[in-house]
Amino acid sequence: MRLPIAAGAATGAVALSLYPLFQEGTWFWASLGIILVVTGVGMLASRYTVPNGLVPAAQLVAVWIYLTAVFTGDAAWAGVVPTKESLIELAGLVLTGFADIQRFAVPVPDNAGIVLLTCAGVGLIAILVDLFAVRLRRSALAGLPLLSLFVVPASFMDDPLSWPTVVVAALGFLGLLAADGQERVTHWGRAVLVRRAPSFVAPRPAAETTTLRLSGKRVGFTAIILAILLPSLVPTLEPDPLFGFGVGSGNGRGGNSISIPNPMxxxxxxxxxxxxxxxxxxxxxxxxxxxxxxxxxxxxxxxxxxxxxxxxxxxxxxxxxxxxxxxxxxxxxxxxxxxxxxxxxxxxxxxxxxxxxxxxxxxxxxxxxxxxxxxxxxxxxxxxxxxxxxxxxxxxxxxxxxxxxxxxxxxxxxxxxxxxxxxxxxxxxxxxxxxxxxxxxxxxxxxxxxxxxxxxxxxxxxxxxxxxxxxxxxxxxxxxxxxxxxxxxxxxxxxxxxxxxxxxxxxxxxxxxxxxxxxxxxxxxxxxxxxxxxxxxxxxxxxxxxxxxxxxxxxxxxxxxxxxxxxTGGDDEPTTSPSSAPTSSDTPGQAxxxxxxxxxxxxLGGAFLPVEEEMPLAVKIGIGVAALLLIALVPGMIRWQLRLRRRRAYSRDTVQVEAAQGSAPIVAVRSNLGQATVTAAWAELDDALCDYGMTRRPSESPRALARRLSEQYEFDAEATASMAKIAEAVERMLFARTPAPTGSLREDVRRVRRALAATVSRGRRIRAVLLPPSTLLRMRAMGGRVLDGFDRLENIRLGRAARRNA
Structure with missing residues (x-):
């Protein structure tokens, strides 16, 4: 079931590249419907093991019925079943569509004939993709019909394709290849989520297993990212990169290559x-x-x-x-x-x-x-x-x-x-x-x-x-x-x-x-x-x-x-002169x-004409470098924002209030406030250790960690006292029946951070600000969770297939 769905999704992703050709979105919804029809027939054929040779024919019939219902339903029996009249009307719309394509310049209106041709073309591509990927199990060959669909806007549009469109299309094809690989693996038994499996499931070390499991997806995502970013940085032989941004041509003039195949x-x-x-x-x-x-x-x-x-x-x-x-x-x-x-x-x-x-x-x-x-x-x-x-x-x-x-x-x-x-x-x-x-x-x-x-x-x-x-x-x-x-x-x-x-x-x-x-x-x-x-x-x-x-x-x-x-004047003789020509005095504000x-x-008596100057190559390169620097600063900005949020939490003064009989909710509120304060301070200290390259042993208690850091890095008396205060607050939060008042921990956290920073090199301190390892690890973990979600989706079984594999 997975493979027909992936084939339909890939076709839909590539079909999105057609949007610059149209003025409105009617074509999209009609094309989406025909993709769903082809995909639905493919799923039913896979479920009931219909011979592969009959599936494309069944899909063609379904496409015919869909086109009849959408475009010539008034001439069809019950609005769905094709008739002779509906077939003639469809043929007329096809001829009208071809004529409209020749008449209109891009973007074209969503006329019925043009939308019909678009839907029929997308439906044919969807059938071919399903044939190659699902019936013949040649998913790589399915890229050929997808490429033919992708080339259509590139052939008619003078503007470069937008990079989000290319990314979506590439992800669609990548998903088809991944689904095909997963489908082949399942023939050897049930697929196991290795990254979340117990140790006895995977005989290899955990690091090696993770690398093998995620390597294919990482290669695919990395290839897409590089394909988008590299053209924006490398000077190209063509005047503009594929996606319409970048430093331009090597000669620095920029622009678009020009050809005139048809005058109008x-x-x-x-x-x-x-x-x-x-x-x-x-x-x-x-x-x-x-x-x-x-x-x-x-x-x-x-x-x-x-x-x-x-x-x-x-x-x-x-x-x-x-x-x-x-x-x-x-x-x-x-x-x-x-x-x-x-x-x-x-x-x-x-x-x-x-x-x-x-x-x-x-x-x-x-x-x-x-x-x-x-x-x-x-x-x-x-x-x-x-x-x-x-x-x-x-x-x-x-x-x-x-x-x-x-x-x-x-x-x-x-x-x-x-x-x-x-x-x-x-x-x-x-x-x-x-x-x-x-x-x-x-x-x-x-x-x-x-x-x-x-x-x-x-x-x-x-x-x-x-x-x-x-x-x-x-x-x-x-x-x-x-x-x-x-x-x-x-x-x-x-x-x-x-x-x-x-x-x-x-x-x-x-x-x-x-x-x-x-x-x-x-x-x-x-x-x-x-x-x-x-x-x-x-x-x-x-x-x-x-x-x-x-x-x-x-x-x-x-x-x-x-x-x-x-x-002019009272003279009866007409003279030829510009009736509304602007002059230098009529155009204020001009240099x-x-x-x-x-x-x-x-x-025309004089008119100012603005000059468009090309952006120098050095400026374009500077803009690209500035954009890369901003991207590189994202981890540091995330870390700074997280640090500010935690500082607001552990800067609050918390006071333990002895509650009278029947006033337990007040104690709960105050206790929760103190817990949030201590948690924020401890999390900030933990990230500081990670950013400065220091380790916290899993077996160490907060008090043991405070003692080791104070002795190993020779904290002064104030830093030692602050470290001990934070450790005591954490232990009381974890183990005491009633947490003690903590007060603000802001100065204590700041004092300990300074003491830790003083023990490392300047380069390490700069890296902790610009590329903090704690934030990078969180980003990597988030990516791993996203990939885990894909893994779980790949292990979904529908209907009889799930029961059989169980």
């Missing part, structure tokens, strides 16, 4: 990383920051934004010459040439697309890098941008508001590709686009109105806790919640722009970052998405619907051509040397 899915992960790891640094010829684009997403299928397959021609390779011309940008459009020198961090992994300011006209970089002619994304199928340094020349259009108001219609190929919308787009979204814009406005004016809707008038807030950008999530963001991060803002504005007939796409990359020590630093929290709208003659222009500032994405900025027009963002200075 990875956005929220990078924005919510605990450390703002450096992705790249760059300098520009004009000193201003630039948005650096990685991907251009042009396809919206109603669920998500994706990009068309890239096409890189051999003749367009970057080392062959200049880039292809920017689509839609006319030679007559005012433009400025800017040079940007970019250095990608060595910690970046699998970066196959180059972060570039748009539109790049020339890229000088080593390797086989090719641009996509339609989007000017630069990519490579052979090389990686990790650690590379390259130079980019970009020809940035400088349109004015008057010029953008008069642009012509986009060409037909642009409209066909960048106005495409799914037929099932909710009508509420189409109506919203029309309600928020003026029907008589130009496309450029409608774009400005959309941007103002998201940043100013629409009541939107920046929030990383969201459910994606497609389907119902898009409707919920625009109509109801109006809370999201850059993915939702960029995707929503691009959709609304297409509704209004403005060609649009979504760009994914990084904002300009922070200027620190003369160069621009771009970190993982600068990951960003923004819409690009097409205007004939100017080409693709960036807009910024994501709120910035303290309540938004701090490094997001609006380009100057997208600023709303305001009327004069606070780093500034030139783009904000130029476009």
């Amino acid at each position: 899915v990875n956005l929220r992960g990078e924005l919510s990383l605990p450390a703002n790891s450096t992705v790249l640094t760059y300098n520009t010829s004009d000193g201003a920051p630039r948005y650096l684009r990685l991907y251009s997403l042009d396809i919206f299928d109603g669920e998500q934004w994706t990009m068309s397959p890239t096409q890189g021609r051999p003749e367009d390779r970057t080392f062959e010459g200049p880039m292809p011309p920017a689509p839609g940008q006319s030679p007559s459009m005012p433009a400025a040439s800017v040079t940007t020198d970019v250095s990608v961090s060595d910690e970046v992994e699998n970066m196959k697309f180059l972060p570039l300011p748009y539109p790049a006209s020339q890229v000088r970089i080593e390797g086989d890098w090719r641009p996509d002619r339609d989007t000017l994304m630069v990519f490579s199928t052979r090389d990686d941008a990790r650690g590379l340094t390259y130079r980019v020349t970009s020809t940035e259009p400088k349109p004015t508001a008057d010029l953008l108001k008069t642009v012509g219609n986009a060409p037909q190929p642009i409209n066909e590709r960048y106005l495409r919308l799914p037929e099932n787009l909710p009508p509420e979204i189409r109506q919203l686009a029309e309600d928020q814009t003026d029907a008589n406005a130009t496309p450029y004016e409608k774009a400005i109105q959309l941007q103002e809707f998201f940043t100013t008038t629409g009541g939107f807030t920046y929030n990383l806790a969201t459910q994606g950008h497609g389907g119902t999530a898009l409707t919920d963001f625009l109509i109801r919640s109006r809370a999201g991060y850059c993915e939702q803002f960029a995707a929503s504005m691009a959709v609304l722009a297409r509704v209004l007939g403005i060609p649009s796409r979504v760009a994914v990359g990084y904002t300009g970052g922070v200027n620190y020590s003369g160069q621009w630093n771009v970190g993982t929290r600068d990951s960003h998405a923004w819409p690009e709208l097409y205007f004939e003659g100017a080409g693709w222009l960036r807009f910024e619907p994501t709120p910035n500032g303290p309540t938004g994405q701090g490094s997001a900025t609006r380009p100057i051509y997208s600023q709303p027009e305001v009327t 004069a040397d606070t780093p500034r963002n030139p783009m904000l200075d130029r476009e």
Whole structure:
């Protein structure tokens, strides 16, 4: 019976690692139920000796019935028995679950389809663990399905796994191995609790028996503790240790390694990383920051934004010459040439697309890098941008508001590709686009109105806790919640722009970052998405619907051509200027040397941008050492607290009161008070002897111990008298019919402690304060009692097995 329970407990312990993937806890209770079902079937099969080959099949049937009752009970017979209708409904939920997994970013909502898939997966793992550990008696192999379950959150989460989760999972697997070992031992006879057994049961010496009995458990617990503590102390090759704490990488920069497998899915992960790891640094010829684009997403299928397959021609390779011309940008459009020198961090992994300011006209970089002619994304199928340094020349259009108001219609190929919308787009979204814009406005004016809707008038807030950008999530963001991060803002504005007939796409990359020590630093929290709208003659222009500032994405900025027009003074001519840009005088409390963002200075009238500095490696090591010292001081603090509590007890004055006839309760109270005083004083003296390395022989009476200590260590008269007083009080407490008054023993205990301390070395006295042996022995004894409790649990027999072994 023990082994099926241990298998279920191990599965449940490892399943706890899935909690970061979900927003709520519905999945946990449903998964716990399915583990109990599998474990219950396994226990019944073990009790009635069902053939091993039939047990997994029976568990699968039980899982099917459980899933039917929980998720499709309304279509099942009596709410439990599966029917054709319930099976079809289950299949529909499975398909919905797979679709939701593709739609939502982690943490996902507890939708019925996702919870169903999670429960089914946990149930399958539980069956496999029971098969390996209980039926085949291969508990070590049961670690493989448990590991596959444990790898799921590690694969989807960018944040490191929390160490309590790892400890619980490791303890679950360790318990399974221990139960398997105990089960094998019981085949040779009844297991005996050696540590508590009489001497005739164990022929070996007591110390050897204890060591053998507890060695396996101690090795297991020690391995878990070391696995948690060592990563926090040893510099690692990876930027962060497994559990998200420690001194970080050997180079001292810290952070998290970066990979971008999917443009939109990875956005929220990078924005919510605990450390703002450096992705790249760059300098520009004009000193201003630039948005650096990685991907251009042009396809919206109603669920998500994706990009068309890239096409890189051999003749367009970057080392062959200049880039292809920017689509839609006319030679007559005012433009400025800017040079940007970019250095990608060595910690970046699998970066196959180059972060570039748009539109790049020339890229000088080593390797086989090719641009996509339609989007000017630069990519490579052979090389990686990790650690590379390259130079980019970009020809940035400088349109004015008057010029953008008069642009012509986009060409037909642009409209066909960048106005495409799914037929099932909710009508509420189409109506919203029309309600928020003026029907008589130009496309450029409608774009400005959309941007103002998201940043100013629409009541939107920046929030990383969201459910994606497609389907119902898009409707919920625009109509109801109006809370999201850059993915939702960029995707929503691009959709609304297409509704209004403005060609649009979504760009994914990084904002300009922070200027620190003369160069621009771009970190993982600068990951960003923004819409690009097409205007004939100017080409693709960036807009910024994501709120910035303290309540938004701090490094997001609006380009100057997208600023709303305001009327100044009594002049009827509108002028383009930032309507609510903060200035140095509007931002009180800022230091004069606070780093500034030139783009904000130029476009928003000046705004302060805080700089995040990485914690130096020496500081991290110092914190780790301080934490270890605090842990090392725990025994000393426990001893100090115990000493204070005892001092309060033996500092009380106790007076013996002669009780009159019928007043026995008063005598009892006073006697108990005196007994507590003497007990506390004697216990403190006993611990002092242990801390200073002195022994108290079991055969010695209190009076004999006092005489020996006084003579052996040559106490002075006062210390000798105090020692004798304490010994006399103990003997009277133990043997006298009526204890005599003792008075306060505080000075006596203090005097004896000083006399004992004077006879030992300084090192021994320091150890008695910081690492008192008396406290260490108590902690060891407590651990032994805990292990004894496990031993007793292992000897429990249920039902017929107990009677048979008896």
